[in-house]
Amino acid sequence: DAKTTQPNSMESNEEEPVHLPCNHSTISGTDYIHWYRQLPSQGPEYVIHGLTSNVNNRMASLAIAEDRKSSTLILHRATLRDAAVYYCIPRNRDDKIIFGKGTRLHILP
């Protein structure tokens, strides 16, 4: 299973962009990179995923390094509601989806 490294915590000001990094240097060529977040007292929710190209959706953007050893989740304009734990997860064919410790994002008003 590919291992991931994420900062334990990050802070950002409200209404500013946030860049959440993830290192997954042991990722295999067929692993998709998924991001989830968990708001306080809730279950995790899907944010975005990608394979090689950068991806955008209504929640966020995902920038994947050319060598695929790292990726960055970009929240374009953070709100207080974005305060959560963000998980970066390589997902492979055997479907054993392992959540690491994630990054706790604090948003300052």
Added chain:
Amino acid sequence: NAGVTQTPKFQVLKTGQSMTLQCAQDMNHEYMSWYRQDPGMGLRLIHYSVGAGITDQGEVPNGYNVSRSTTEDFPLRLLSAAPSQTSVYFCASSYSGLAGIPTGELFFGEGSRLTVL
């Protein structure tokens, strides 16, 4: 839209009792899984299933049994509850995609809070 439904939402057990946490999904998802989350910690995978009749162990399978007789249901059984199993349990499902390509997003239930005294 029911999505992933977990029951019960809350349960208190005494040490040594057994119980089953129910999980059902109505999205025809092939993949289903169970996680536990202890206070202030991340999610840990207990068991998972890539389709009816197929189950496999996750990171922390000891003390738990699962079965997958239908696509819709994936119950988690605690055989003899211990205080160390006090946790919030989440069930999740996804569409694994054609040929097992892991593109599907995981949908989570609301969680089942279990306390073992």
